[in-house]
Amino acid sequence: MFDLKKIGIIRRASAWLLDAILLAVLATGFMWIISLICGYSAAERLANEQYAAWEDFRKEDIPGVAEFYGFTYEEAEDGSYTVSKDGESASLQDVMDKLDKSEGQDEGTAEAYSRYKELPPAAKVNAQYRYVYSLLFMMVSLGIFFSYMILEFILPLILKNGQTVGKKVFGICLVRPNCVKIAPIALFGRTLIGKFAIETMFPILLLFLFFLGGLGILALILLAALFILNIVLFFATKNRTPIHDVLAYTVAVDMRLQMIYESEEELNAKKAAAKRSALAEGGKSAEAEPPAEEKGELPAEEKAEQPPVKETEERKEEVKEAEDKKDKNE
Numbered sequence: 616m617f618d619l620k621k622i623g624i625i626r627r628a629s630a631w632l633l634d635a636i637l638l639a640v641l642a643t644g645f646m647w648i649i650s651l652i653c654g655y656s657a658a659e660r661l662a663n664e665q666y667a668a669w670e671d672f673r674k675e676d677i678p679g680v681a682e683f684y685g686f687t688y689e690e691a692e693d694g695s696y697t698v699s700k701d702g703e704s705a706s707l708q709d710v711m712d713k714l715d716k717s718e719g720q721d722e723g724t725a726e727a728y729s730r731y732k733e734l735p736p737a738a739k740v741n742a743q744y745r746y747v748y749s750l751l752f753m754m755v756s757l758g759i760f761f762s763y764m765i766l767e768f769i770l771p772l773i774l775k776n777g778q779t780v781g782k783k784v785f786g787i788c789l790v791r792p793n794c795v796k797i798a799p800i801a802l803f804g805r806t807l808i809g810k811f812a813i814e815t816m817f818p819i820l821l822l823f824l825f826f827l828g829g830l831g832i833l834a835l836i837l838l839a840a841l842f843i844l845n846i847v848l849f850f851a852t853k854n855r856t857p858i859h860d861v862l863a864y865t866v867a868v869d870m871r872l873q874m875i876y877e878s879e880e881e882l883n884a885k886k887a888a889a890k891r892s893a894l895a896e897g898g899k900s901a902e903a904e905p906p907a908e909e910k911g912e913l914p915a916e917e918k919a920e921q922p923p924v925k926e927t928e929e930r931k932e933e934v935k936e937a938e939d940k941k942d943k944n945e
Contacts, residue, residue, distance in 0.1 A: 616889065617794060617882075619854060620872035622787055627855075627867060630781035637780055638762050646758035655750050662743040665735045672734060676727040677710060683723040684713045752823060759815055767806040776875060777802055777865065788870040792854060795876050801863045809859025817841065 650656065674690070681688035681698065686705060690696040698705045711731075719728040771777045777789030777797045789797045818838050825834035849857045854866040876882040 616874055617886065619790070619792065619794065619866055620869040621854065622867060622869045624855075626785045626787065630779070630785040630787050633781035633784060634766060634779050638759075638766055641762040641766065642755075642758040644758075645761045646754045649754045649757055650750075653750055653753070655747070655754060658743070658750060659747050662740070662747050665740045665743060668734055669737070669740060672727075672730060673707070676730060677707065680714050680724050680727050681710045683721070684710065686710055748823075748827065755819060756816060759819075760811060763806050763811045763815075767810055768803055771802060772799060776870065777805075778870070782867075782870075786870045787867050788873065788875070789860075789865045790868055790873060790875055791864060792866050793879075793882060794874060795879055795882055797863075797865055801865060805859050805863030805865060809862045813841075813858055813862075814845065 673696075678688045678690075685700055686709070687699045688696065688710070696707070698707055698710060700709070714724055714728055714731060717724055717728060719725045719732075721728075766779055771779055771782075771789075774783055775788075778787070782788060789802070791797060791801075818841060821830065821834040821838045824830040825832075830837075845857050848861060849855050852861070854860075856866060860866065876885065
């Protein structure tokens with residue numbers, strides 16, 4: 616009556632997978648709507664056009680400019696390139712500095728210089744890409760946030776007992792470890808802090824930093840550590856509680872078998888009633904038991920005074936042996 620009715624791993628995994636699919640679909644829809652509002656496609660197209668203009672200039676004009684100023688420019692089939700001068704490593708920026716200082720006065724690079732001045736400034740191109748990345752991160756963050764709020768907070772408030780669509784389908788609900796109904800504030804913290812911030816957005820941020828530079832391999836180490844922590848918590852804790860359930864102090868249980876109490880007061884009242892019932896049943900059992908005299912037995916006090924049967928017989932035998940020995944000696 617007061618125990619947690621736990622569920623199997625397969626049912627929990629199935630419910631999680633269904634919820635994850637719905638979350639991905641809903642988040643994609645939100646991200647598309649946000650991209651329309653903030654003009655993401657136009658910003659990305661502008662950044663790509665600016666980058667393409669610089670790439671065309673590098674491939675068509677830089678080799679000639681580098682040769683004119685005594686640099687060696689080599690480009691591989693995969694698009695990578697190397698710049699050197701007098702056998703020592705150099706950079707593309709060294710070539711661009713020479714071109715910039717010429718101001719178009721050198722006859723061999725005048726045409727390249729005029730095209731160079733028509734290009735958007737490199738700083739502007741970099742700023743445009745940073746803007747695109749910030750828009751992308753905002754779209755992902757808001758899309759996932761709205762999806763979590765709907766699927767993991769608003770919908771469970773409607774379905775009651777913390778049930779998402781996946782939990783509803785597979786007969787799972789959320790309660791506190793003492794079988795009391797989960798409070799809305801706990802469900803909100805479980806969704807916002809546990810699932811959205813720690814288990815979803817923190818890994819996404821680490822991936823952004825890994826691919827765009829910043830943390831490098833450290834990002835993958837932190838990502839792996841978070842994943843391992845969640846797995847360890849799930850299998851090592853008594854009630855199989857991952858991070859979001861530990862933070863919210865909740866447990867996933869079998870909805871069909873679990874007794875759920877509305878409040879601590881109701882739980883305490885039920886426990887008190889169960890205790891009184893057990894005491895009452897114990898008293899009836901004592902009354903139903905007939906007295907020892909009626910059963911032909913000695914009262915407990917007299918039983919305690921009577922020596923054990925085995926000890927009495929042994930004593931008689933010792934006395935008899937002593938008397939026989941005495942008679943024999945006489």
